[in-house]
Amino acid sequence: MPRRSETAAPDKGMVMLKIEGLTAEVEGKQILKGIDLEVPAGEIHAIMGPNGSGKSTLSYVLSGREGYEITGGAVTFNGVDLLAMEPEERAAAGLFLAFQYPVELPGVGNALFLRTALNAVRKARGEPELDAMQFLKVARERLKALHISEDMLKRGVNVGFSGGEKKRNEVLQMALLAPKLAILDETDSGLDIDALKIVSEGVNALRAPGFSALVITHYQRLLDYIVPDKVHVLMGGRIVQTGGPELAKQLEESGYASVQAAA
Amino acid sequence: MTAHPTGAAGFLHRFEGLRRRLPGARLPYVEALRAQAAEAFRSQGFPTRRVEAWKYTDLRPVADAGFDEALSAVDSTPDLPTAYGAARAVFVDGRFRTDLSTLDGLACRVEGLAAALPGLDGRLGQLARVEAQPMVALNTMLFEDGLVVTVPAGVAAGVLDLVSLGTASERPEAFHPRHLIRLEPGASLTIVETATGPDEARYLHNPVYEIEVSEGATLTHARIQQEAARAFQLSTVYARVAAGGTYDNFTLNAGGRLVRNEIHTVLAGPKAACHMNGAQLLRDGQHADTTTVLDHAAPDCASRQTYKTVLSGKSRGVFQGKIHVHQVAQRTDGYQMNQALLLSPEAEIDSKPQLEIYADDVKCSHGATVGEIDAEQLFYLRARGIPEERARAMLVEAFLREAIEGVQDETARAALDAAVTGWWSRQEAAA
Ligand SMILES: Nc1ncnc2c1ncn2[C@@H]1O[C@H](COP(=O)(O)OP(=O)(O)OP(=O)(O)O)[C@@H](O)[C@H]1O
Ligand SMILES: [Mg+2]
Numbered sequence A: 001m002p003r004r005s006e007t008a009a010p011d012k013g014m015v016m017l018k019i020e021g022l023t024a025e026v027e028g029k030q031i032l033k034g035i036d037l038e039v040p041a042g043e044i045h046a047i048m049g050p051n052g053s054g055k056s057t058l059s060y061v062l063s064g065r066e067g068y069e070i071t072g073g074a075v076t077f078n079g080v081d082l083l084a085m086e087p088e089e090r091a092a093a094g095l096f097l098a099f100q101y102p103v104e105l106p107g108v109g110n111a112l113f114l115r116t117a118l119n120a121v122r123k124a125r126g127e128p129e130l131d132a133m134q135f136l137k138v139a140r141e142r143l144k145a146l147h148i149s150e151d152m153l154k155r156g157v158n159v160g161f162s163g164g165e166k167k168r169n170e171v172l173q174m175a176l177l178a179p180k181l182a183i184l185d186e187t188d189s190g191l192d193i194d195a196l197k198i199v200s201e202g203v204n205a206l207r208a209p210g211f212s213a214l215v216i217t218h219y220q221r222l223l224d225y226i227v228p229d230k231v232h233v234l235m236g237g238r239i240v241q242t243g244g245p246e247l248a249k250q251l252e253e254s255g256y257a258s259v260q261a262a263a
Numbered sequence B: 001m002t003a004h005p006t007g008a009a010g011f012l013h014r015f016e017g018l019r020r021r022l023p024g025a026r027l028p029y030v031e032a033l034r035a036q037a038a039e040a041f042r043s044q045g046f047p048t049r050r051v052e053a054w055k056y057t058d059l060r061p062v063a064d065a066g067f068d069e070a071l072s073a074v075d076s077t078p079d080l081p082t083a084y085g086a087a088r089a090v091f092v093d094g095r096f097r098t099d100l101s102t103l104d105g106l107a108c109r110v111e112g113l114a115a116a117l118p119g120l121d122g123r124l125g126q127l128a129r130v131e132a133q134p135m136v137a138l139n140t141m142l143f144e145d146g147l148v149v150t151v152p153a154g155v156a157a158g159v160l161d162l163v164s165l166g167t168a169s170e171r172p173e174a175f176h177p178r179h180l181i182r183l184e185p186g187a188s189l190t191i192v193e194t195a196t197g198p199d200e201a202r203y204l205h206n207p208v209y210e211i212e213v214s215e216g217a218t219l220t221h222a223r224i225q226q227e228a229a230r231a232f233q234l235s236t237v238y239a240r241v242a243a244g245g246t247y248d249n250f251t252l253n254a255g256g257r258l259v260r261n262e263i264h265t266v267l268a269g270p271k272a273a274c275h276m277n278g279a280q281l282l283r284d285g286q287h288a289d290t291t292t293v294l295d296h297a298a299p300d301c302a303s304r305q306t307y308k309t310v311l312s313g314k315s316r317g318v319f320q321g322k323i324h325v326h327q328v329a330q331r332t333d334g335y336q337m338n339q340a341l342l343l344s345p346e347a348e349i350d351s352k353p354q355l356e357i358y359a360d361d362v363k364c365s366h367g368a369t370v371g372e373i374d375a376e377q378l379f380y381l382r383a384r385g386i387p388e389e390r391a392r393a394m395l396v397e398a399f400l401r402e403a404i405e406g407v408q409d410e411t412a413r414a415a416l417d418a419a420v421t422g423w424w425s426r427q428e429a430a431a
Helices: A055-063 A087-092 A110-124 A132-145 A163-177 A193-206 A220-225 A245-254 A257-262 B007-018 B028-044 B060-064 B113-119 B134-142 B375-383 B388-405 B410-420 B423-430
Strands: A015-026 A029-040 A044-048 A068-077 A095-098 A105-109 A181-185 A212-216 A230-235 A238-243 B087-092 B109-112 B147-151 B156-165 B173-175 B178-183 B188-196 B203-205 B208-213 B218-226 B232-241 B246-253 B258-267 B273-282 B287-296 B302-311 B316-325 B332-342 B348-357 B362-371
Touching: A015 A055, A015 A212, A029 A055, A029 A068, A029 A212, A029 A238, A044 A245, A055 A068, A055 A087, A055 A095, A055 A181, A055 A212, A087 A095, A087 A110, A087 B375, A095 A163, A105 A110, A105 B375, A105 B388, A110 A132, A110 A163, A110 B388, A132 A163, A132 A193, A163 A181, A163 A193, A181 A193, A193 A212, A193 A220, A220 A245, A230 A245, A238 A245, A245 A257, B007 B028, B007 B060, B007 B134, B028 B134, B060 B232, B109 B113, B113 B147, B113 B178, B134 B208, B134 B232, B147 B156, B147 B188, B178 B188, B178 B218, B188 B410, B208 B218, B208 B246, B218 B232, B218 B258, B218 B410, B232 B246, B232 B273, B246 B258, B246 B287, B246 B410, B258 B273, B273 B287, B273 B316, B273 B388, B273 B410, B287 B302, B287 B332, B302 B316, B302 B348, B302 B388, B316 B332, B316 B362, B332 B348, B332 B388, B348 B362, B375 B388, B388 B410
Parallel strands: A044 A212, A044 A230, A095 A181, A181 A212, B087 B156, B147 B178, B156 B188, B173 B203, B178 B208, B188 B218, B203 B232, B208 B232, B218 B246, B232 B258, B246 B273, B258 B287, B273 B302, B287 B316, B302 B332, B316 B348, B332 B362
Antiparallel strands: A015 A029, A015 A068, A230 A238, B109 B147
16 A cells, blocks of 8 residues: 555545544543444545534544543555655645644744645645745635635644634634645634634635545534535444534434434 | 863863963963863863753763864865854854955954953953853853953844854864853843854854843844754853843754753843743754753843744753842742653653742743644645645744744844745755
8 A cells, every 4th residue: 555645636526534433542531432434536425423422532533632641543645555654744744634623833933834734735736835934825715705804824733823813823824824624623723703604714715525524513504615525423433423504404303312322 | 182181181181281372361360261261171170960950851972072172274264154243253163264254344342362351350250151151161261262342331232143154074073162241231132143054063152141231222143053963062141131121042953963042141130131032953862951040130121031842853952041030039920931842752841930039029930832733734734635744844834933923123033034044944954
């Protein structure tokens, strides 16, 4: 199996992300208890599920955070063994995680951070790096599209940002890095209605045959803007139900108790 | 060649041999200062760790090395580091080299100490305390040269580079430059100092500074210590700040094997201010000590101290910070912060803040933290595609940035920024 994916865009319909029987522990406690999930290229899938069911854990395991012991199963990303890669290799291969709780980096300027990240990913893709001026031009376009003030570039990464600003900064990073697979972990939480629309437009703008997303959310409302191809319910460390967009509506009305009964 | 006596005896021996030939030997006041210093050094010797002020720094490696006085050829032309100001004073092995210096374009008087000695009676030795600091006694006993800067009242003198180069020689050399800096009322000056030497050089650089900042004057003093890897630097700064004056010191300790940066500042007039900031960037085998003694001796003065130490490998860092608020010093505003970032489990930091407050209307805070690189922050950067080493470097630089941002003068800040940026990659390359 090749270690790194080549940059050719996968065809629509091919499997972008394939998770088979994934089990993982945190500090000796099993959190993921056998996840099976396939996301074809070009599709957007939503994951819903009660607090503590393992949604963030799944997103961290996929992006390579330390502290999780993978006890079983396999994950491939465009046919490549994802779990064998370092976090930065996963990002370079086109995986992006919008954090549920974006991390503050005091003393690291947002502009420097964004440019370093973009250039690292560009370099890995064999594209030329951008100098400060070229970067600023690209960044300004993205800022404008996301209605983010340019001031945000001058500040420390996420330092003193409001909850909503942090989430927008995540989406800005996604827009700049142009991933193949975006995992959005409750990016809608804490956003006002206007911001929710703007962020959704940001995701929808990336929609393409070679782009997929896993959208983790507690609210059906987001899925009115980002209409998913499929909705999965994650409970107790397993995907217990999968359906179309109507499943989210059903959950909104009757909660997870009905799923439990069905599962 | 005869065996070299080491320790204090070695230095006293050389003083006896050299005393008739040292600069100022025929000037009674210089002769008296040197004799008094020799006496102080004889009675104290090299400080041991039993002396409270030297509890964490063991000078035995310095004491045990047999040093020669610097005998470098005065016509050597070593490579000079980056220039920051239009003017620069260059010292090679502690000797002022007019041939390598560029001093026009600076609106103040700059002289070599050896040549200026006849006019320095009453000024030389005014702030230094040989009876309390043995290394200052050693300096006073054996200084051969130094820089004498006088900025006239109201003059904004610009930026002066002070370059100190140690050279490689068969036996380790010791040099003890004595620098006198005086800003008259309302004057301003920025000094950017670089002390360095070639990799193979072994030497002791033991400078003493006597700094007078008069009413309303501002001195920015950025010190970039990048001595040769096997060299020692033990420096002592005395600064006295008059009413409304500001002394802004930033000391970067990045080079050398065993280094001490000791600063004694007296805020002597109302509304005087000082910033004593610094960073220590230490790799395997290095020991660096920053010791500050700050006297708030007048009302309404403000002081800010932020020191950051980054330690990798088996390195050791020390911070001792004493703030003494005198009874008259009402409405003192003092702040001291000392933070360490440990990059290796073998590294060690000792930190000793000490507050002595005798006035009742005082705002004084201090704090100390020791931490490691934050795993969450590191993961966040890596999840954005930034390779681990680069991500670590960004977090180390971010840790240091806060201290550097406290430096008001732009030239000094840029010089420090340049010295800090890339430290990580250099040290990784060396490891
Ligand atoms: N480092 C850790 N140590 C111990 N338990 C942990 C750790 N990280 C996660 N867990 C536990 O794993 C479970 C799943 O957490 P996770 O954050 O994945 O849930 P989630 O589905 O994202 O919940 P939410 O909807 O509240 O965001 C929880 O019970 C949590 O307490
Ligand atoms: Mg979560």
